[in-house]
Amino acid sequence: DGRRQSAGGSPKPALTTAAETEAAKPAVSAAALTRTFEKLLPPGRLTRTAARGTDDHPYVQGVYDDGKGEAAISVSVNRVPAGTQEASQNTTCPDKVFIAYDSCGTTKLADGSALMILKGYEYPNKRSGTRLWQADLVTPSGQYISVMEWNAAAEKDAPVTRAEPPLPAERLKALVTAPQWRTAADAIPASQWPKPAPNEPKGPAGSVSATLAGLLPKGVEVTDKGSADPGFGYVVVDDGRGASLVQLNDQPDMRDVEGQLFGADAKVLPDGTKVVAHKSPGEKGVSGIVMWTVDTIRPDGRRVVISAFNSGAQNTPATRATPALTLKQLEKIATDPKWLALG
Known part of the structure; x- marks a missing residue:
């Protein structure tokens, strides 16, 4: 399978695809993702955690309370086909014609990653008062990390507990860019990596x-x-x-x-x-x-x-x-x- 390693001497070149090389990295368990989540959040109380490891669409979530009210926070870890339109769309601010939000911006980081921070609402028409703030990061190799936070203990059907979600933009950025999530993205098995859409659009945009x-x-x-x-x-x-x-x-x-x-x-x-x-x-x-x-x-x-x-x-x-x-x-x-x- 191209993953043999030599115990000594000169190893022979392995015939691996890039995906197989990445996928050979050790799996990251749900428990490890939860520990990372707890470590990266500011001081506060984290309860009702749930997580899945890198062998099955990894994510971690919980209810965080910094003393100003409970708030649901989640981190999902994924891959997107690098360099495709799909990859760029994940960090492109949505059109206000379709989704209401207060602010949104996309920046290029020093390593070439794209980072979008959006402060919006759970519902496009703001009907419940539930705010949804999120940070989406896509790296040049196709690692895709998404952090979402609400001003309620659940994303839907829970009363608003505070005026705003707990993590301001700089904290969101620090959480989504933490290297531990990229390690988890590299451990996702190659069989779960999405393929570029066969009908990736051609012709002029717009x-x-x-x-x-x-x-x-x-x-x-x-x-x-x-x-x-x-x-x-x-x-x-x-x-x-x-x-x-x-x-x-x-x-x-x-x-x-x-x-x-x-x-x-x-x-x-x-x-x-x-x-x-x-x-x-x-x-x-x-x-x-x-x-x-x-x-x-x-x-x-x-x-x-x-x-x-x-x-x-x-x-x-x-x-x-x-x-x-x-x-x-x-x-x-x-x-x-x-x-x-x-x-």
Whole structure:
């Protein structure tokens, strides 16, 4: 298996992959991760701990109390395919059109690692008052550490116990960058390392948002649009009656779910494209928001689904009675041949 070691003399070169070399490192137990967690936290009381070792998706969590109220804190240790878009997305601040937060920033560390610190909320629309602060670190070799903390003893369905989570940004940084977590990431078996997505997007970043903006009907002004997420794009438009979010997913081959998404009532266009449309409530807990959606799939499996909201964001109350685009206009955009040119 390429992992033999010589007891003496000149060892022969081992025929190992990088993954096998890393995976040969000794496992880190759940108990060891818990001890590390306790050691790295500031003085305080840690209770209700739980952990898994590096042989099974490692993490450690507990309820920490520095005397100002209980707070749940967790650390997860993982791998991501190094140098991929997936790796960079883990340290890219989310778009406020979709997730509400107070602050977010990404910095490059001296060793080339990317660190994101986000101060936000457990729910995108802040509905419970539960704050979620997190630090995500991705190293050049694909080690991925994520620390999350709340101002409650549990992430959901627990009363808020303090105004803010206990660890400020500098403490979060110190915890997530501790070398012990990287050691644990290197001990994750190679069989659990994620592979790069086979359809890692090609072509210019932001082409979905740009194409979407170019297909809008006359009479609407684009006030905001997405940028670097291939396969997904959005614009915020205003027709003079208030902001309206329009978002679109472009998926290359979804024939495996065609039967579930497009039933006998689907409209079939002359070129074989199937179309379904529906109106539904928007995000739970957001006042008066509705979502209008047109879902399409072409004979080759390419799926383009577009939705419009009667607000400028998914997580803010309605700003108008209905979305700025009609179902007919949404269908025209989704079935436009320009989507075929995106690769």
